[in-house]
Amino acid sequence: MIPTVTLEVVKRSFDGRARAGVLHTPHGDIPTPVFMPVGTQASVKTVSPDELRALGAGIILGNTYHLYLRPGHDLIERAGGLHQFMSWDGAILTDSGGFQVFSLGPLRKITERGVEFRSHIDGSRHLFTPERVMEIQMAIGADIAMCFDECAPYPCDHDYARESAAMTARWAQRCLAAHNGGRQALFGIVQGSVYADLRRKSAADMVSLGFPGYGIGGLSVGEPKDVMYSMLDETVPCLPDNKPRYLMGVGSPDALLEGVARGIDMFDCVLPTRIARNGTVFTRRGRIIVRDAAYAEDLRPLDPGCDCYACRNFTRAYIRHLLKAGEVLGIRLTSIHNLRYLVRMMGEIRESIIDGSFDEYRKETWRVWYNN
RNA sequence: GUGGAUGUAGCUCAGUUGGCUAGAGCAUCAGAUUGUGGCUCUGAGGGCCGUGGGUUCAAGUCCCAUCAUCCACC
Numbered sequence: 049m050i051p052t053v054t055l056e057v058v059k060r061s062f063d064g065r066a067r068a069g070v071l072h073t074p075h076g077d078i079p080t081p082v083f084m085p086v087g088t089q090a091s092v093k094t095v096s097p098d099e100l101r102a103l104g105a106g107i108i109l110g111n112t113y114h115l116y117l118r119p120g121h122d123l124i125e126r127a128g129g130l131h132q133f134m135s136w137d138g139a140i141l142t143d144s145g146g147f148q149v150f151s152l153g154p155l156r157k158i159t160e161r162g163v164e165f166r167s168h169i170d171g172s173r174h175l176f177t178p179e180r181v182m183e184i185q186m187a188i189g190a191d192i193a194m195c196f197d198e199c200a201p202y203p204c205d206h207d208y209a210r211e212s213a214a215m216t217a218r219w220a221q222r223c224l225a226a227h228n229g230g231r232q233a234l235f236g237i238v239q240g241s242v243y244a245d246l247r248r249k250s251a252a253d254m255v256s257l258g259f260p261g262y263g264i265g266g267l268s269v270g271e272p273k274d275v276m277y278s279m280l281d282e283t284v285p286c287l288p289d290n291k292p293r294y295l296m297g298v299g300s301p302d303a304l305l306e307g308v309a310r311g312i313d314m315f316d317c318v319l320p321t322r323i324a325r326n327g328t329v330f331t332r333r334g335r336i337i338v339r340d341a342a343y344a345e346d347l348r349p350l351d352p353g354c355d356c357y358a359c360r361n362f363t364r365a366y367i368r369h370l371l372k373a374g375e376v377l378g379i380r381l382t383s384i385h386n387l388r389y390l391v392r393m394m395g396e397i398r399e400s401i402i403d404g405s406f407d408e409y410r411k412e413t414w415r416v417w418y419n420n
Numbered sequence: 421g422u423g424g425a426u427g428u429a430g431c432u433c434a435g436u437u438g439g440c441u442a443g444a445g446c447a448u449c450a451g452a453u454u455g456u457g458g459c460u461c462u463g464a465g466g467g468c469c470g471u472g473g474g475u476u477c478a479a480g481u482c483c484c485a486u487c488a489u490c491c492a493c494c
Contacts, residue, residue: 088456109455147455168457268454296455303454319454326453326460341449
């Protein structure tokens with residue numbers, strides 16, 4: 049079968065690790081590296097589809113766990129699939145629920161068969177097996193589905209991490225067997241916690257199954273950043289050069305830059321929208337908490353030089369006022385800005401790879417974002 | 421004018437038969453947030469308890485006076 053989601057590599061950095069490309073999907077071609085805004089419940093919180101388009105997003109995330117519980121994947125299927133249901137004609141990737149299993153903590157029980165858990169909404173009991181999760185994701189109908197995996201906690205001992213990654217590999221086989229292909233691509237997920245040998249083993253296991261793309265999971269769960277970077281150094285070389293690589297759950301500007309430098313093509317993260325709702329925004333000079341009193345009379349845009357809707361039309365003082373007053377427009381503007389910031393940054397990274405200036409771009413940008 | 425009620429943090433109020441360094445919510449200030457359990461979490465500052473006397477080992481608490489505000493009655 050011809051894969052419906054493919055990566056075309058356009059240009060590489062001098063060391064050959066970072067790449068600029070195009071991700072071809074049934075819902076459009078997406079320049080990579082790419083940041084994917086998270087729209088857990090069929091909505092990128094506070095931001096409408098036309099606003100997402102305007103700020104340059106080409107692909108967003110949805111979440112199996114949430115959409116299964118509410119409103120139910122069967123309804124989404126009857127509505128014509130998630131694209132139609134939420135009126136988004138760009139590409140969509142659905143996360144499998146593996147991470148929610150991790151974050152649900154004491155509400156779940158993990159066995160070889162799958163994961164038993166209780167709904168955070170009404171406490172009802174449910175069972176997610178790899179087969180069931182494939183059924184749900186096919187009904188939702190995103191362009192890219194993810195394998196059901198176990199995201200090991202951090203810290204986590206070597207024995208647990210080994211067993212967990214091995215089970216994730218067995219689950220990946222079951223996912224593959226249960227997934228009928230069609231227009232939807234299925235990505236595998238590399239696990240292995242913070243152990244180099246397990247990362248390499250997990251990558252090899254996944255690659256042997258021949259997925260059209262690979263997620264790297266289990267990182268950015270509390271480990272130091274240099275540990276995450278060294279895990280990428282171990283993992284990426286084990287993955288096929290012509291397939292997309294997706295670092296799951298990473299979205300701070302410094303980590304995006306370091307991820308791309310190590311060969312990552314795709315990222316997703318709630319960080320930009322979550323910190324936006326709490327009054328923090330990205331700027332070319334680092335993060336600022338625009339909710340702070342220091343900006344009460346600051347009549348400049350959030351980030352001078354930014355071309356987003358918020359920066360073209362409003363001042364820090366006004367947006368701070370909206371945030372303090374609890375006006376919904378405030379968190380909408382900060383959300384739009386932060387998403388635009390990351391989308392634009394990825395565009396700049398891509399351009400720098402293409403014109404050969406990635407190393408300089410990385411150095412300059414790193415100075416701003418190091419430990420920020 | 422008479423009778424009553426109330427005065428504690430910026431605001432709204434707790435504060436036991438007097439007994440640790442007078443508390444809470446909101447507000448203010450600062451920080452956190454990384455495959456989202458949607459308005460979260462953590463921390464900080466801020467009070468001569470209306471004022472002045474008295475009783476007592478000890479008073480936000482009891483007594484007296486006084487001021488302010490509110491209510492009722494003349």
